[in-house]
Amino acid sequence: MSAKGKRPVIVIGLGRFGGAVAETLERMGHDVMGADTDPGRVQDFASVLTKVVEADCSHSRTLKDLGAAEFEAAIVGIGNDIEASVLTVLALSELGVANIWAKATNEKHAAILERIGATHVVFPEQRMGERVAHLVNERMLDFIAFDDHFAIARLKAPPAIIGLPLVTSECRKKHDVTVVGVKREGEDFIHATPDTLIMPDDELVVSGRIAKIEAFSALVSE
Numbered sequence: 001m002s003a004k005g006k007r008p009v010i011v012i013g014l015g016r017f018g019g020a021v022a023e024t025l026e027r028m029g030h031d032v033m034g035a036d037t038d039p040g041r042v043q044d045f046a047s048v049l050t051k052v053v054e055a056d057c058s059h060s061r062t063l064k065d066l067g068a069a070e071f072e073a074a075i076v077g078i079g080n081d082i083e084a085s086v087l088t089v090l091a092l093s094e095l096g097v098a099n100i101w102a103k104a105t106n107e108k109h110a111a112i113l114e115r116i117g118a119t120h121v122v123f124p125e126q127r128m129g130e131r132v133a134h135l136v137n138e139r140m141l142d143f144i145a146f147d148d149h150f151a152i153a154r155l156k157a158p159p160a161i162i163g164l165p166l167v168t169s170e171c172r173k174k175h176d177v178t179v180v181g182v183k184r185e186g187e188d189f190i191h192a193t194p195d196t197l198i199m200p201d202d203e204l205v206v207s208g209r210i211a212k213i214e215a216f217s218a219l220v221s222e
Contacts, residue, residue, distance in 0.1 A: 007030065007071075008033065008070075008071050009025050009073045009074070010032075010073075010074045011025070011035070012074065012075065013079070014035075014038075014045055015041075015078075017077045017103050018034075018076075018103070022045065022048075022075075023045075023049075026049055031050040031051075032050050032051075033049070033050060033052070035053050035057050035066065036054065039054050042054045056084075057088050058084045059091065063092060068092060068097060072099060073099035074100050074101070075101045076100065076118075078103065079105050085102065086109075086113065089102050090117065093117025098119070099119055101119070101120040101121075102118040102120070103122055104121045110123070139156050139218065140153050140217055141155055141203060149210050150209060151207070152180075152205065152206070153205070154203055154204070155213075155216075156202075156203060157203070158218070162199065162202075163197075164198060165195050166193070166195070166198070167194035167195060176208055176209065176212045177206045177208035178208060179192045179196075179206050180204075180206060180207055182198065182203070185201065192204075
């Protein structure tokens with residue numbers, strides 16, 4: 001356990017994805033060891049993370065020397081070099097690291113990573129692409145998708161339900177989405193109830209299947 005009270009984490013590959021993960025974990029109170037083969041990146045993170053090393057972690061001996069087996073979790077942020085990504089995950093798995101997160105660039109890459117020991121595989125570029133696509137239409141203000149085609153979104157109130165209480169608009173029954181809450185400019189967040197009246201310019205937080213939320217956000221006056 002680190003002095004901050006949270007278990008240490010090693011992040012291998014300090015590019016856009018790995019660097020963002022490492023900085024966030026450090027802010028959350030973890031001791032983070034960052035590792036990268038690029039001396040410039042190592043220098044950039046020297047004052048940000050608990051420890052940063054210039055090292056090729058695709059070699060099991062290197063990881064062993066760094067004490068990788070003692071870390072609570074490892075994040076492999078290597079994306080462009082698939083061979084290095086695979087070898088790093090394999091080496092971590094052989095060292096007995098139980099919680100291995102790895103970035104994948106495509107489905108085949110992901111399948112290999114899972115087969116050799118990655119416990120969690122993420123597609124940051126794909127997820128960001130999906131998120132941007134949903135935000136481009138300007139009715140959705142924020143969007144978080146989950147693996148089972150379920151999502152939570154923040155969106156502008158569709159014209160079809162403006163001026164109606166939720167009990168009348170029947171969003172769940174008619175549109176198969178749940179309005180979780182309402183935010184109005186200058187007011188606190190309102191947890192939605194059947195009597196909540198939807199006003200022009202309201203922002204809604206809704207949950208449901210992705211396709212249902214897309215359809216709901218596009219509703220016009222009925």
